[in-house]
Amino acid sequence: xxxxxxxxxxxxxxxxxxxxxxxxxxxxxxxxxxxxxxxxxxxxxxxxxxxxxxxxxxxxxxxxxxxxxxxxxxxxxxxxxxxxxxxxxxxxxxxxxxxxxxxxxxxxxxxxxxxxxxxxxxxxxxxxxxxxxxxxxxxxxxxxxxxxxxxxxxxxxxxxxxxxxxxxxxxxxxxxxxxxxxxxxxxxxxxxxxxxxxxxxxxxxxxxxxxxxxxxxxxxxxxxxxxxxxxxxxxxxxxxxxxxxxxxxxxxxxxxxxxxxxxxxxxxxxxxxxxxxxxxxxxxxxxxxxxxxxxxxxxxxxxxxxxxxxxxxxxxxxxxxxxxxxxxxxxxxxxxxxxxxxxxxxxxxxxxxxxxxxxxxxxxxxxxxxxxxxxxxxxxxxxxxxxxxxxxxxxxxxxxxxxxxxxxxxxxxxxxxxxxxxxxxxxxxxxxxxxxxxxxxxxxxxxxxxxxxxxxxxxxxxxxxxxxxxxxxx
Numbered sequence: 001x002x003x004x005x006x007x008x009x010x011x012x013x014x015x016x017x018x019x020x021x022x023x024x025x026x027x028x029x030x031x032x033x034x035x036x037x038x039x040x041x042x043x044x045x046x047x048x049x050x051x052x053x054x055x056x057x058x059x060x061x062x063x064x065x066x067x068x069x070x071x072x073x074x075x076x077x078x079x080x081x082x083x084x085x086x087x088x089x090x091x092x093x094x095x096x097x098x099x100x101x102x103x104x105x106x107x108x109x110x111x112x113x114x115x116x117x118x119x120x121x122x123x124x125x126x127x128x129x130x131x132x133x134x135x136x137x138x139x140x141x142x143x144x145x146x147x148x149x150x151x152x153x154x155x156x157x158x159x160x161x162x163x164x165x166x167x168x169x170x171x172x173x174x175x176x177x178x179x180x181x182x183x184x185x186x187x188x189x190x191x192x193x194x195x196x197x198x199x200x201x202x203x204x205x206x207x208x209x210x211x212x213x214x215x216x217x218x219x220x221x222x223x224x225x226x227x228x229x230x231x232x233x234x235x236x237x238x239x240x241x242x243x244x245x246x247x248x249x250x251x252x253x254x255x256x257x258x259x260x261x262x263x264x265x266x267x268x269x270x271x272x273x274x275x276x277x278x279x280x281x282x283x284x285x286x287x288x289x290x291x292x293x294x295x296x297x298x299x300x301x302x303x304x305x306x307x308x309x310x311x312x313x314x315x316x317x318x319x320x321x322x323x324x325x326x327x328x329x330x331x332x333x334x335x336x337x338x339x340x341x342x343x344x345x346x347x348x349x350x351x352x353x354x355x356x357x358x359x360x361x362x363x364x365x366x367x368x369x370x371x372x373x374x375x376x377x378x379x380x381x382x383x384x385x386x387x388x389x390x391x392x393x394x395x396x397x398x399x400x401x402x403x404x405x406x407x408x409x410x411x412x413x414x415x416x417x418x419x420x421x422x423x424x425x426x427x428x429x430x431x432x433x434x435x436x437x438x439x440x441x442x443x444x445x446x447x448x449x450x451x452x453x454x455x456x457x458x459x460x461x462x463x464x465x466x467x468x469x470x471x472x473x474x
Contacts, residue, residue: 001273008220008259009270013277015188022105022183023098024201028193030112032264034089041084042066045077060199064163078156085111085153091118094192097271099124101278105187106146107180109160109198111153119144123375130155132175149176149200166199180204184217191221191256192267196247205254216255222267223248223258276413279381280471282317282351284414286405287386289326291396291424295456300387301329303456307386308333310464312349316471319351319380326387351376369401373408382470383409384463385418388425399425406432415470420450421459442469 001009015021027037036043038059045066046053056062067074091099095118106115119126124143129135130152151159160169170177181204183189196202208216226244228237248258261267285308292300308330311318318334321327334350353376359365377383385406388399402425409416416437420430430450438446445466453459 001269005259005261005266005270008257009273009277011218012188012190012220013274016102016274016278017281019102019104020186020188021101021103022107022187022189023103024189024191024194025106025108025110025115026192026194027110028195029092029094030110030114030193032092032094033112033114034087035112035114036084041080045080048076060161060163060166063161067162067164074157074162077161078159081111081153081156081159081161089114091115091121093268094271096121097268097275098192100275101271104142104144105183106144107183107189108146108148109150109194109201111148111151111156111159113153116146119146128152129176131158132173135175135179147176147179149173149180160200169200170203176200177204181208184208184219185212186217188217189219191219194221196221196251205256209254219254219256221251221256221258222270223260224264225260225262276381277473279379280415280473281315282319282380283311283382283384283467284377284380284405284409285311285318285320285330285384285386286402287320287326287330287384287388288390288399288402289387289424290389290391295454299456300326303460304329304386305333305336306457307460307463308335309337310460311467312337314464314468316467317349317351319353319376321353321355321376351379370404370408373401373405374412377405377408377412377414380409381414382467383414383416384467385416385426385429387422388429398428402426403429417446417449417463417466417470419459419463421453422456439470442466445469 012021027035031037039053039056042059042062043053046056046062049062049065049069051062051065053059053062063077066077070076089112091114095114099115099118099122106119108115116126116128125139125141127139127142127145128148129145130148149160153159160166160173177200180201184204185208223244226237226241232240248260251258259270261270287304289300295303304326308318310333312334318330320330331350331352335346338344338346338349353372355369355372357365359368383405385402388402389396390399390401391397406416406418406429416429416433418426418429418433420427427450433446435443445462448462449459449466
């Protein structure tokens, strides 16, 4: 990965963790979902005017020309928006990856519903703002707020399309500009699929530049390096490259730093890396015990409590169920540290998801538990497996639930860390690990956790060190 991309990921990830990240999505983010860009949306209207849309550079003017030519009647313009964007197209991979990140502030000039759909599919409560009155209302317990500053496909008569719309924007929808200005001051934006030709954004950025001068907050914009188009001559291609370089240089006035990529697929790779880093902040602990041999129950519970405390102390978020025998102990240790330091909210460091047990039908219960495990594990990046035994008709047997969690964790791409030294199912799972499951620099640390021990407490530091190294990619 190129140095400038790696540096961007480091910086933007830090802003995400701090709760300061925002996204501004342009039409380019929606095109891969099968929606048209601005030029192609207006193509049939330009045909009505006998204009070649591919020769036009001021697309807002084209929309205005069409309204002018029809005696200020906007019906065909509104229909063009509906026809182009009302299809129920599924979100792209990039939408899905973005939606899983801890980003609560979204801005877009797009009319489609891809952003809010992807956020809802990620299990988030979304507060969508498409008109000025909605800005004064707050949806309870919202996880994300989406500002659709140019309107929504469901209300095409309110869409900002023509020059008239832009000229009246400050009067009709100026509250959006004020809200955007506030977010640009307090959040670090990532601009995706955006060409920076929108006069409303330019207006807000210019005001902030004049007000904050050399103290503007930094933002990022991803650009694909201009490549030669089909049938493009040398002179046209050279002009396009020069112009892109000038646009990138001009953005520095607003403290917007360009992140250059060679192919659009690199955006997906960047978002996957951000997702991986975010998920690796959380460790899912799978543990159960019907037998405490050879250490004894007191020693096992003390180990689990101290481990929970050590993980949270090292800034890991712990996710676990209150499993048989030991689940309460790791939860207790984690909670102890949170309450001792009194830094942040409990839910910032601890996720407790006890399994629903009051389901009489065995098959139904198994199906629900499987979906439940999927839901828990998809939000973690590391899965830790400890002990793993259960009572089977009065006898001690392997923890089949742990085995299933191991399978799901592998399917979801988590780094799985069965601690064989704790015996039972964890030892069996450790035997399934191959060299390919770990970065080479972590293999020795993993192998050390498979050696039997008389003192479980000696495992705590090596476990925390390995989990921390995985989280930080070291």
